Amino acid sequence: ETGVTQTPRHLVMGMTNKKSLKCEQHLGHNAMYWYKQSAKKPLELMFVYNFKEQTENNSVPSRFSPECPNSSHLFLHLHTLQPEDSALYLCASSQVAGTLAGNTIYFGEGSWLTVV
Amino acid sequence: TQLLEQSPQFLSIQEGENLTVYCNSSSVFSSLQWYRQEPGEGPVLLVTVVTGGEVKKLKRLTFQFGDARKDSSLHITAAQPGDTGLYLCAGMGGTSYGKLTFGQGTILTVHP
Numbered sequence: 287e288t289g290v291t292q293t294p295r296h297l298v299m300g301m302t303n304k305k306s307l308k309c310e311q312h313l314g315h316n317a318m319y320w321y322k323q324s325a326k327k328p329l330e331l332m333f334v335y336n337f338k339e340q341t342e343n344n345s346v347p348s349r350f351s352p353e354c355p356n357s358s359h360l361f362l363h364l365h366t367l368q369p370e371d372s373a374l375y376l377c378a379s380s381q382v383a384g385t386l387a388g389n390t391i392y393f394g395e396g397s398w399l400t401v402v
Numbered sequence: 403t404q405l406l407e408q409s410p411q412f413l414s415i416q417e418g419e420n421l422t423v424y425c426n427s428s429s430v431f432s433s434l435q436w437y438r439q440e441p442g443e444g445p446v447l448l449v450t451v452v453t454g455g456e457v458k459k460l461k462r463l464t465f466q467f468g469d470a471r472k473d474s475s476l477h478i479t480a481a482q483p484g485d486t487g488l489y490l491c492a493g494m495g496g497t498s499y500g501k502l503t504f505g506q507g508t509i510l511t512v513h514p
Binding site: 327334376391394398 | 450
């Protein structure tokens with residue numbers, strides 16, 4: 287148990303569906319992240335939120351829409367996805383989003399997404 | 403673009419053997435983190451190293467941060483089947499402010 291909880295753990299959706307991934311952290315952190323993990327690729331940072339404000343969008347297609355209503359919750363809204371978007375989507379949190387020595391990032395267990 | 407080269411990509415060994423995984427970059431990082439990930443799960447933090455030359459031990463695992471903070475190693479002594487998994491190194495800082503740059507990972511299989 288890392289203190290970062292993701293739901294659902296598994297999601298299968300059609301290309302015309304709209305769905306959302308949810309993340310909640312119980313660590314009192316102020317920064318939250320979405321990462322994408324595909325086979326044979328390093329983990330890819332998608333979005334960063336610091337104190338509820340988006341500070342990083344790593345050239346992510348608009349069919350992925352993040353939402354951060356408060357420092358403890360992060361959503362990833364999905365619509366009109368493509369099969370190549372199938373991957374493990376990981377939420378993470380840290381004390382703040384910044385280059386502080388020892389600013390450790392903690393990951394959730396991930397949401398497996400399959401687009402059919 | 404910062405890169406972290408992790409080697410080897412695959413490692414298959416017998417129980418009781420020792421092994422070392424390397425993580426190298428041309429960039430300087432303010433800290434470096436090692437994670438272990440099991441299939442279908444998220445990465446779990448093993449250790450964070452911050453100071454150049456720092457050595458940290460976690461039971462049979464020894465982590466070292468290079469003096470110049472550009473490289474790191476993970477050494478496992480007397481590996482056990484329970485050590486099987488994907489090991490990821492990730493560097494924080496450098497030119498990618500606030501970002502964690504990940505290596506490709508090392509898939510370790512320890513056979514009984």
